Amino acid sequence: MSLNKTLVDMDYLLNEAPREKHFITGAQAMAEAVKRASVDMAIAYPITPQSEVMHLVGDIYAQGHIKEYYRAEEELGTMSAIAGAARAGVRLFTATSGPGLLRGLEAIVSWPGHRVPCVLGILTRVVNAPLSIQPDNIEMAYMLHCGAVMLHAENQQDTFDYTLAAFAITEKVDVYIPVAVATEGFFVTHAKGYVNMMDEKYAYKEVDPYEAPVPAMDNEVPPARIQRDAPVQKSNFMSYLIHSVWQQEIWDSNRRAMKYIYQYLGGPIEVINPDADVFILASGCAAAQAREANRYAEEEGLSVGLIKVKAIRPFPKQEIRDALKNAKSVIIPEHNIIGWLASEVKSSIDNSGIVVDGPRVYGGMTLPVELIMTEIYTALGMETETLQA
């Protein structure tokens, strides 16, 4: 890079490089992570005003932290260009939100199959009519079955750390599929929080395009031909079995990412008060409210546990099963109407009857701690009052 950076591995960057406290927005936190990730290329259709991330990344490009940056015509073009650039073996970042994610989805869901290593920021917002630009993470449900690794950040600090870790995870030879880092629009992206960051002179070591499970396109190093062929589009000359085992390979790669989630993020879940009978289980911004509810409960002398889910894919089935093995009730607050996290948990545990479906808020509504407390009181057999909107 043109700037005089100290290139280090991800373990050093995340765990050893000295950090200083800053007070910044979630969007700034994601951009600051990109600044330290030795990104070669960022491509954007910024979907203002949901998130400033790609605008801020544009500033970072202007400062020389990124080699290439351009604004595509729309999201399908953006996400297709990411796939093309990945074939050239460069480190990539893009971010989008809500309707933008859905417009780019055709290209995005083909990334894992094409073995595209990149980091995708998802700053969630309402996607369904009536039109709104307010927070709601229903769009993550559309991403669950494409094979990508998915992390869900609770706050600005998580957004910074998860984004950095994502660059290391996506390029592991035994993973090499995209990693999406999601967090709630506005509640995290536009709100300020404390973020401990290492100095920007530190940056993640540059990508080695040859340390990959698929060949990078390189017309100077043979055999160039193997990448010029469309690998999966001439199905009449391929067995159906390769299509099947190829899909298996994507989900195997997703599964292999778990050990790196342990390495870089300390594991896919965080558990507080593991011996409790009643748990709150949440991801993303809802985990912040769940943490508050956990604190309220502690102040009231109630024994309530908290499970924060950091990794949505691979989903930590075994870890959640272990954490809930003695639980009598698990409350799952979410920022969407369908309750995709509750569905994931129900399908992971033997005793799905203990799952409380909610509370859920959507369409941009906030998630008051009192809503969660009401469910806690109910689970503990205590009397409650109904919270008025």
Add this chain to the structure above:
Amino acid sequence: MSKIIEVGPVGYMPQSAPSMGVELSPEGQALLYGNIVSEEEAMRDAAKALLTMDNPTIFPGPQVLWDWKDDVAEKSAAILEMASEIPNCKIIPMPDYRPKYPKIDVKAEINPNHPNLTILDNRIKACVFIGVHCHYANLTLRMIRAGTDCYTVAMCAMMGHEEAMASIRDVHASDVLKFRDIIIEVRNELGIEHTPTMPPENPSLPEEDWGSLTPADYGEYRSLIMSRKGEHVADVE
């Protein structure tokens, strides 16, 4: 040792090894039938398979077929040495990963899109993959396990392969030579007499005539013999 990954055919729709709980071995160790073992233990089992099963074959991939970085030529030479120590060993390359049309020449090459054609036609019961990019190696190994009774050995420059019966990771030229030595050792233990013999020439390759070669003869590969960026070729033979 209980075998998690066994010689096939395991059936119409194989279950992937990682979904059966097989994890890649840590550095310095290997996988044998899906279990983490010492490198030597995996190499000895693989050597026994290559020495006792019909039509042992080495499938070199593009990463050892082209001299594209410093250590490749040394590694490729070691592969030839290894092959010469296995009685009746053949070498059939996987030069690229594109589907072959209208029909693959199964005597000349193997392809990840339909690897079983080469395995079954040549009645190969034990094989080694080396120099194949990991994604394509995983697909190939799983398809072979699904539809053939071939014992597979993966010699991987990176992290190894859960799908192979024996998987050796971080393989450099020295590791190939170590495997060659273990083959000789196991061969002697089994009482198999053998004089080192190079594998037969690939029957489908045209005879090379370097004297009259022009860039046009390379067809779509001609860009590969052009000079690299910044490279000035002063002398021409």
